[in-house]
Amino acid sequence: MNTRSTPPPSARIxxxxxxxxxxxxxxRLGTCLHHVQLAMDQLxxxxxxxxxxxxxVDSSTDGSLCIAxxxxxxxxxxxxxxxxxGSPGRARDAGIRAGLDGVPASELAGVLVACTDxxxxxxxxxxxxxxxxxxxGADAILGTVEPDPRDTDPDLAKLWHERHDPLDGTEHIYGANMAFRADAYLQAxxxxxxxxxxxAALIRTLRDAGKLVVGSTAVHAVTSGRLQGRTAGGFAGYLRDLQPGLRRGERRLPAHDMAYPGSYPSALPRRQ
Structure with a gap:
């Protein structure tokens, strides 16, 4: 098990x-960025x-680039x-490497990269x-997510809440809510x-390298509940996989599936 005390001042963010x-x-992008800006202000x-x-903005055919x-x-x-x-991972990597351009190697441990969608x-x-x-002391942080009730089928949202343990969720991996130190990311x-x-592949590599990966239900986000996402799988694909349960009336997920972190009404933003 990884253990670590409070990092020295040089490793603080x-x-x-x-x-x-x-x-x-x-x-959704304009509202997404508005809420990130609020988080930047509070930080x-x-x-x-x-x-x-x-x-x-990756391969968009709509107005996303203009908004950004x-x-x-x-x-x-x-x-x-x-x-x-053509993929969120490659797009994330492009943004990270552009953002880190010019940062001295000696300062990378104090840079926290935060990802959402x-x-x-x-x-x-x-x-x-x-x-x-x-x-x-964390090298990487895993946050939690829930589907936005405003664009999620009510029956599917109900099934999601019924099937996910409100006290669990800290060991599950969502690209829409995670962070890591820049030096650990580049080393991986x-x-x-x-x-x-x-x-998930990045987090496996970090863990294999002995990095401390911490899950926290205090780090929460709300993501789209649509069933047709921008990739073949992802969160939308997971929600699609839940649909058969609406017919079977099942209540439990297999142990390897993602877990729900609980309801955080304060995290639900208003549409702008």
Whole structure:
């Protein structure tokens, strides 16, 4: 088991890089970025750290790029990238490497990379919570998610809540809500070039290297409950797999499936 005391001052978080990949997310991206900005504001209030946001628009055919560019024009902390890599993992990696360009190797341990998605809303204390956990010694932090009730079929949402333990969820991996130190990420080789499952693969590599991976139900987010996602699997694919249970009336998930972290009404943002 990995154990670690509070890291030395040199390893405390001094900079946060938020990376948001987006593909054809014009309906939710503006609200997503608004809530990330609120989290950036609260982080600056509570911690003496610098924070930047990289929005990586990948192969979009809608207005996502225009939204990202407009937001970046109004907020100097934000930059937008336009790539054609065809996967969230590759898009995340592009945003991370661009954001770390020029950072001295000696400072990478103090850089926390926080990831969410263009269809996900985070609470205002999201970054504060991530930095607090990292400053306790974590190399990587796994947050929790729940499907947005406003675009999730009510019966499917009910099944989700019934099947997920409100006290569990801290060992499950969601690319839409995770963070890691930049040095650990680069040592692990970054997100692998997978179409799906790159988040779980990265965490396996970090654990195999002896890095401390901490799950926290205090780090929560709300993601789209749609059934047709931007990849073949992902969270939308998981929700699709739940649908047969509506007919069978099942209540339990197999042990290897993702677990639900509990209901956090305060995390549910209002539409802008």
């Amino acid at each position: 001094s900079h946060v890089l938020v990376v948001v990949p987006a593909r054809d997310e014009e309906e 600056a209030f509570h911690h003496s750290v610098t924070v930047r946001l990289s929005v990586v 560019q407009e937001v970046s024009k109004r907020d100097p902390r934000i930059c937008s990238l336009n790539v054609k890599v 263009g269809d996900t809303f985070v609470p205002a204390d999201w970054l504060v919570s991530l930095v607090n956990v990292a400053n306790e 080789g970054g997100f692998p070039a997978y179409d799906i499952g790159e988040d």
